[in-house]
Amino acid sequence: xxxxxxxxxxxxxxxxxxxxxxxxxxxxxxxxxxxxxxxxxxxxxxxxxxxxxxxxxxxxxxxxxxxxxxxxxxxxxxxxxxxxxxxxxxxxxxxxxxxxxxxxxxxxxxxxxxxxxxxxxxxxxxxxxxxxxxxxxxxxxxxxxxxxxxxxxxxxxxxxxxxxxxxxxxxxxxxxxxxxxxxxxxxxxxxxxxxxxxxxxxxxxxxxxxxxxxxxxxxxxxxxxxxxxxxxxxxxxxxxxxxxxxx
Numbered sequence: 001x002x003x004x005x006x007x008x009x010x011x012x013x014x015x016x017x018x019x020x021x022x023x024x025x026x027x028x029x030x031x032x033x034x035x036x037x038x039x040x041x042x043x044x045x046x047x048x049x050x051x052x053x054x055x056x057x058x059x060x061x062x063x064x065x066x067x068x069x070x071x072x073x074x075x076x077x078x079x080x081x082x083x084x085x086x087x088x089x090x091x092x093x094x095x096x097x098x099x100x101x102x103x104x105x106x107x108x109x110x111x112x113x114x115x116x117x118x119x120x121x122x123x124x125x126x127x128x129x130x131x132x133x134x135x136x137x138x139x140x141x142x143x144x145x146x147x148x149x150x151x152x153x154x155x156x157x158x159x160x161x162x163x164x165x166x167x168x169x170x171x172x173x174x175x176x177x178x179x180x181x182x183x184x185x186x187x188x189x190x191x192x193x194x195x196x197x198x199x200x201x202x203x204x205x206x207x208x209x210x211x212x213x214x215x216x217x218x219x220x221x222x223x224x225x226x227x228x229x230x231x232x233x234x235x236x237x238x239x240x241x242x243x244x245x246x247x
Contacts (some may be wrong), residue, residue, distance in 0.1 A: 018058040019051075020072055026050035035207060036083070045088070046081045053080025099140040099231060100131075101126060107235035116185075116191050128162045136171050137227040138220065179240055194229035197222060 030046040057076040061069050109117035123133040187198060193215070200206045200214065212213040212222045 016042055018061075018069060018073075019054055022054060022070065023051070024075060025070065026077055029074065030081065033078070034079055041085065041088075045084060049080045049084035050077040055075040056080070093140045098136045102136060102140070103231045103235040103238075107238060110235070111234055119228075134224055137224040137231075140231065141223045141227040156232070182237060182240060183233075186233050190229055190232060194225055194232065197225045198229050202228060 004228055014161045026047055027050075029042055030050055033046060034041065034043055048136075053076040054073055057069070057073040060076075061072050063069070065072075102122060105122045106117045109121050109125060113121075119133060120130060123130045126133065187195060190198065196215070200211045201208075206214070208226070209219045212219045215222065217225075
């Protein structure tokens with residue numbers, strides 16, 4: 001065997017060992033994400049996408065960058081799963097369209113009034129009943145219109161419009177840092193109950209039922225509050241997020 005073939009064989013052996021050793025990491029991340037997704041998302045699909053991410057990580061990992069392989073692989077695995085979720089978007093276009101309308105109405109009201117938009121004001125602006133507005137929030141809860149998981153996963157998976165490659169340059173790094181700061185300010189500016197739901201869901205990793213028990217409201221009401229918070233964030237981060245124009 002020549003030197004190149006020997007080197008290649010050793011490399012592949014190293015890749016295989018990394019993949020075998022960290023296969024459980026893929027399952028752990030998949031089931032963690034699954035707790036936050038609608039029931040029609042299958043664990044097997046996430047695991048399959050995550051394994052592809054793990055394989056890519058094993059081939060691209062550079063220890064000179066300072067991060068451990070597990071940290072680096074976790075980023076790539078999660079990113080591969082989120083890419084699969086985006087590609088397999090199950091939400092009807094009508095739900096996306098109504099969610100965008102809510103975000104636009106919120107932005108207009110808050111710009112005009114200089115304060116948080118109220119449920120009744122958004123419903124009035126859309127010329128719908130309050131019950132219809134709450135139904136839109138319920139429907140949008142399973143929509144990928146705005147994924148906090150994409151935006152707050154240790155900052156490693158920013159929106160498509162500002163995502164860089166593995167080795168980002170100074171400008172992309174500046175964009176990423178600026179977006180994180182904008183997101184942090186937007187979350188801090190949410191109404192207290194919405195901010196609390198976001199904190200318990202993403203930082204403390206409680207599920208909707210557990211949050212409902214803390215707040216003394218139903219799980220469906222927590223779902224509405226969470227959806228309203230994410231749409232409010234979308235309205236406040238509009239300059240960062242590319243709008244989907246599909247009808």
